[in-house]
Amino acid sequence: MVFAQIRIFAPMEKYKSDTATVVKHTGSHYLLSKLPEWELFPAVIKGKLRLKGSSSTNPVAVGDLVEYDKDEAGELATIKSILPRRNCIIRKSTNLSRQSHVIAANVDMAFLIVTVNFPEVKLQFVDRFLVTCEAYNVPVTILLNKIDLYDEGDMERVEAFEAIYGSAGYKVIRTSAETGENIGELKELCKGKVVLFSGQSGVGKSSVISALDSSLNLRVGEISAYHLQGKHTTTFYEMHPISSGGFVIDTPGIRGFGLVDVSPEELSTYFPEMLRIEDNCKFAPCTHTHEPGCAVKEAVENGEIAYERYESYLGMLEEEGKYR
Numbered sequence: 001m002v003f004a005q006i007r008i009f010a011p012m013e014k015y016k017s018d019t020a021t022v023v024k025h026t027g028s029h030y031l032l033s034k035l036p037e038w039e040l041f042p043a044v045i046k047g048k049l050r051l052k053g054s055s056s057t058n059p060v061a062v063g064d065l066v067e068y069d070k071d072e073a074g075e076l077a078t079i080k081s082i083l084p085r086r087n088c089i090i091r092k093s094t095n096l097s098r099q100s101h102v103i104a105a106n107v108d109m110a111f112l113i114v115t116v117n118f119p120e121v122k123l124q125f126v127d128r129f130l131v132t133c134e135a136y137n138v139p140v141t142i143l144l145n146k147i148d149l150y151d152e153g154d155m156e157r158v159e160a161f162e163a164i165y166g167s168a169g170y171k172v173i174r175t176s177a178e179t180g181e182n183i184g185e186l187k188e189l190c191k192g193k194v195v196l197f198s199g200q201s202g203v204g205k206s207s208v209i210s211a212l213d214s215s216l217n218l219r220v221g222e223i224s225a226y227h228l229q230g231k232h233t234t235t236f237y238e239m240h241p242i243s244s245g246g247f248v249i250d251t252p253g254i255r256g257f258g259l260v261d262v263s264p265e266e267l268s269t270y271f272p273e274m275l276r277i278e279d280n281c282k283f284a285p286c287t288h289t290h291e292p293g294c295a296v297k298e299a300v301e302n303g304e305i306a307y308e309r310y311e312s313y314l315g316m317l318e319e320e321g322k323y324r
């Protein structure tokens with residue numbers, strides 16, 4: 001134990017290794033920290049630094065592990081390279097746009113927050129987000145928030161939502177940032193991890209994060225990100241440490257969620273409930289649209305696969321085919 005302490009606090013030891021995680025991006029500057037330590041220092045990028053083959057608007061994203069050099073004074077770091085990503089969350093603002101944006105990299109878990117009312121959930125958004133998580137290797141859990149607000153009719157929709165996504169294979173947790181329902185469980189899930197919170201504007205991302213750690217002072221009811229997008233200003237993402245353990249990334253107002261590099265041929269493999277059974281289709285590859293002996297269509301007909309999910313699949317298949 002004594003050895004462990006000496007190591008952590010020895011000053012020379014601290015900057016010996018030269019990799020750190022990007023925790024914030026503001027314009028031309030980045031803030032880095034050697035997680036799980038939380039000691040921030042500024043960094044810049046000199047020249048052009050691009051990931052091979054990437055058409056992303058941001059070469060370095062929050063969560064990226066980077067190699068850096070420090071200047072003589074040891075104050076400003078220069079990012080030299082980005083280490084290979086374990087995973088990332090990436091989107092296009094519209095299907096037509098060529099450029100993509102990496103929201104975060106190397107996340108241990110994404111929490112997708114939804115509400116069945118205030119605002120009403122858009123399944124298209126949900127399914128596109130989930131497909132991206134599957135395609136880019138990010139484990140995802142759905143939080144059904146504002147559970148304290150719902151009347152009987154809303155609760156029926158809560159149950160329908162849970163049935164659809166539960167049978168697809170996703171964990172759905174009911175939460176309330178207002179009453180604290182299941183916030184304790186959420187704290188446990190965040191411990192020792194870097195987690196991302198995403199979801200439509202107004203579902204309670206900032207509120208849930210504030211419920212995890214009230215000292216974070218995140219602005220609730222913030223709509224400025226929405227206005228900023230309208231003015232073509234970049235929105236910035238930021239990581240925060242939470243007192244019960246772990247690091248969270250809040251994402252401000254995302255309106256659309258366009259898929260990046262998901263081909264029509266592989267799309268169904270990103271629907272876990274389709275992936276599980278598509279070996280049983282008579283034809284391979286099978287688009288699960290018109291082919292005879294299609295196991296996916298059969299499962300939709302007998303209710304094993306939710307019709308809503310199949311409909312989302314068809315919609316994405318058409319969209320992705322159109323803009324290739």
Ligand SMILES: Nc1nc2c(ncn2[C@@H]2O[C@H](COP(=O)(O)OP(=O)(O)O)[C@@H](O)[C@H]2O)c(=O)[nH]1
Binds near residue numbers: 204205
């Ligand atoms: N009753 C209730 N209101 C909530 C809950 N979570 C968020 N809100 C409210 O919903 C609005 C939007 O919340 P905010 O956290 O800013 O949403 P964000 O846009 O996803 O970050 C605010 O007025 C919050 O007070 C909840 O669980 N219950």
Ligand SMILES: [Mg+2]
Binds near residue numbers: 205206
């Ligand atoms: Mg917010």
Ligand SMILES: [Zn+2]
Binds near residue numbers: 281287288296
């Ligand atoms: Zn099929």
